[in-house]
Amino acid sequence: MMAAGTFEQALGIGAIGLLCLLGAVAACLVVVVFHELAHALVGFLLGFRILEIQVGGGMPWHVVSCFGVRISLHRRPWAGLVRWQPRGKYLLRMRFLAAVLAGPLANIAVAVAATPLVVAVLLDAPKGLYYTQWYGGAFGFMAFAWAFAGLVPVVIRGAPKTDMAIALSTLNTAKAAIPGWLEASRAQALAHDFYEALQCADYSGAEALLAEGERRLPARGDWCKGRALLCLLTGDPDGALAAYGQGETMTLAELHRLERECVSSGQRLRIRLLRAQVKELDAVNNAFFLAQTGRQEDLVKAERRCADQNKKSFGGEACAARLRTHGMILLRLGRVDEGLVKLQQSFRLPEPFWLRAMCAGYLAYGHALRGDRRATKRFLRKARRLGPRSPLVDIAERWTEAALAATDNLAGSATDR
Numbered sequence: 235m236m237a238a239g240t241f242e243q244a245l246g247i248g249a250i251g252l253l254c255l256l257g258a259v260a261a262c263l264v265v266v267v268f269h270e271l272a273h274a275l276v277g278f279l280l281g282f283r284i285l286e287i288q289v290g291g292g293m294p295w296h297v298v299s300c301f302g303v304r305i306s307l308h309r310r311p312w313a314g315l316v317r318w319q320p321r322g323k324y325l326l327r328m329r330f331l332a333a334v335l336a337g338p339l340a341n342i343a344v345a346v347a348a349t350p351l352v353v354a355v356l357l358d359a360p361k362g363l364y365y366t367q368w369y370g371g372a373f374g375f376m377a378f379a380w381a382f383a384g385l386v387p388v389v390i391r392g393a394p395k396t397d398m399a400i401a402l403s404t405l406n407t408a409k410a411a412i413p414g415w416l417e418a419s420r421a422q423a424l425a426h427d428f429y430e431a432l433q434c435a436d437y438s439g440a441e442a443l444l445a446e447g448e449r450r451l452p453a454r455g456d457w458c459k460g461r462a463l464l465c466l467l468t469g470d471p472d473g474a475l476a477a478y479g480q481g482e483t484m485t486l487a488e489l490h491r492l493e494r495e496c497v498s499s500g501q502r503l504r505i506r507l508l509r510a511q512v513k514e515l516d517a518v519n520n521a522f523f524l525a526q527t528g529r530q531e532d533l534v535k536a537e538r539r540c541a542d543q544n545k546k547s548f549g550g551e552a553c554a555a556r557l558r559t560h561g562m563i564l565l566r567l568g569r570v571d572e573g574l575v576k577l578q579q580s581f582r583l584p585e586p587f588w589l590r591a592m593c594a595g596y597l598a599y600g601h602a603l604r605g606d607r608r609a610t611k612r613f614l615r616k617a618r619r620l621g622p623r624s625p626l627v628d629i630a631e632r633w634t635e636a637a638l639a640a641t642d643n644l645a646g647s648a649t650d651r
């Protein structure tokens with residue numbers, strides 16, 4: 235009897251813990267969705283162009299487009315982001331301040347709506363709580379925690395800036411800095427539109443956006459790197475390789491110029507670290523474009539470059555890029571098992587959605603080379619969920635179809651014999 239009672243008590247405690255966890259996660263989801271929608275809605279009403287709404291943090295799970303706004307859903311429910319383009323100089327700081335503070339106000343609104351749940355839990359706590367009350371109480375208390383977190387004005391080292399800290403820094407922005415702010419936001423919007431055009435395979439529109447970007451900011455290597463991607467998708471891998479090399483040169487020249495203009499040793503150190511990271515990432519991306527030519531000697535050279543980069547320390551997206559590129563090259567060289575190991579490691583690391591879609595496409599290609607149709611279909615579905623219109627996924631899908639056809643031919647030949 236005692237053992238049965240202890241078991242029932244443990245089961246009840248486990249159920250309460252699970253309900254509290256579910257209530258806290260539900261509160262995170264509700265608060266993040268309302269928070270980001272408040273940013274986007276108020277920003278739109280005040281004349282901002284909304285580029286992207288990110289719900290959640292960490293690795294992307296699904297991407298959709300709604301009224302020209304990219305909406306990306308991520309796995310962790312306790313983060314979010316809205317990317318927008320400010321327009322016009324009239325009362326820009328005050329408009330930006332209002333759009334930023336709309337998020338914390340949405341947090342407070344959710345907390346106020348959850349107040350009856352918290353009050354009911356506090357009143358009934360001496361008498362004992364039902365399971366549903368544990369869930370509601372966890373939801374309410376987490377909503378209040380989010381409301382408080384959004385109002386913290388200080389910047390915690392290693393953590394992203396809170397909305398209140400961004401609002402205070404906006405008030406201190408000098409009027410003379412506003413034109414530069416607008417120009418930088420315009421360049422960001424152009425880059426967003428360019429990659430959106432590539433995702434839709436609108437290559438003439440992408441060319442026009444690229445030309446405008448090069449006209450507005452002619453010294454930026456990012457536009458040359460964008461041209462490299464455009465050349466690759468339009469069937470000119472050699473032109474892509476040349477354009478990317480030009481972009482590397484321009485980016486490093488810009489970083490050298492910034493280092494010369496630094497006034498303190500700390501700034502110079504940060505620029506040098508950034509330059510080292512850019513050089514390492516550019517070496518990996520150069521190997522990617524080299525491998526796209528499809529020539530055996532270029533594949534061998536690209537694999538050697540990636541192997542050299544394995545000796546260096548990478549972090550975050552740079553590590554994922556190295557593993558993904560090296561894995562793809564190994565697949566193209568016929569070293570399927572080695573390539574799949576690296577691609578699986580890359581797929582577990584956080585990356586932008588379109589790069590993660592490309593990695594899923596390469597994993598589908600690797601499993602097609604092994605003849606595993608089930609895994610191939612699974613990764614193709616993941617690739618299409620992350621990049622539903624991506625031409626980069628189209629390339630991996632063509633490789634996958636060719637590999638499956640070759641596998642079927644081999645199986646048919648073996649059956650005939």
